[in-house]
Amino acid sequence: MRLHHLLIALLFVVLLGVPGFTHGIRNRRSCLRNGxxxxxxxxxxxxxxxxxxxxxAVKCCKKKK
Structure with a gap:
């Protein structure tokens, strides 16, 4: 059972780094705030x-690194 909890925590940490997974940019102000x-x-x-x-129709875009 402890292994399941560890795997779920690891999955959460991995998905946290995925761009767009946590940001939720949905308006002009948040777009500009995120560069x-x-x-x-x-x-x-x-x-x-x-x-x-x-x-x-209107996308929030950022320069590629």
């Missing part, structure tokens, strides 16, 4: 999507 910009329709090639700004 992104709002772009209509989709992110250009040098950027990646980190959330949405308003509705599903």
């Amino acid at each position: 992104g910009v709002c772009v209509p329709l989709g992110c250009p090639g040098h950027m990646r999507q980190i959330g949405i700004c308003h509705g599903h």
Whole structure:
């Protein structure tokens, strides 16, 4: 039983580092606070999507590292 608890804790820690899993960027203010910009329709090639700004048409994009 202790092994199950350890595995669940490990899974939680691994998923915590996944981008977008904990952020929940859903408006312009949170997008800007996380270093992104709002772009209509989709992110250009040098950027990646980190959330949405308003509705599903406007994406929150951030420069790729």
